[in-house]
Amino acid sequence: MILVKKFSFEAAHNLTRYLGKCERLHGHTYRLVVKIEGPLNEEEMVMDFAELKKIVEELVISKLDHSYLNDMFDQPTTERVAIWIWDQLSKEMEKRGVRLHEIELWETETSGVVYRGEKV
Template sequence: MILIKEFEFDAAHNLIHYHGKCEKLHGHTYRLVVKLEGKPDEEGMIFDFVELKNIVNEKIISKFDHAYLNNIISQPTAENIAMYTWKNLEKYVNRNNCSLYEVEVWETKTSGVIYRGE
């Protein structure tokens, strides 16, 4: 089974190693989707939604929301945001019955990336 939890945050960035409009300072309302793969435990859950929400809010959203992402990630592309999110969540969500499966980062309604670890 795949458990899914969505989040949203607003942030600014500029892509310093890119030549085009996005090298200028701009912002997005990002959508972050965290997916865990696993089997229900003795309580019938892969992972408690409330606990997952708290972990993602503490480890990711509290750092990214209304932030200048270049202060956190040197080249904050959607790809690098997804890899950062994976690296900073994996150890907190992997359990005997489940593990981090996939991270999606959407910069706009039509443009995003999916990362499944290395």
């Protein structure tokens, strides 16, 4: 079974190795969708939504929300930020007996990435 939880955060960035309007400082309201998979536990859940929320907020949202992403990433594309989020969450999920299935990171309503942990 796959459990899904949505989050959002605000962040600014500029793409330093890009020619176009995104090379200038700008911000987004990012939408993050975290999907985990695993068997039902003794409470008939993959994981408690409150527990998942606490983990994601502590490991990801608290670090990214209202930040300047260039302070954390050399080239803060949505793709690079998604890989970082995956790295923050995947081992923590394994410790809890579930697997991070997929994340979606949307920088606008119509533009985002899906990442499943593959090497890029």
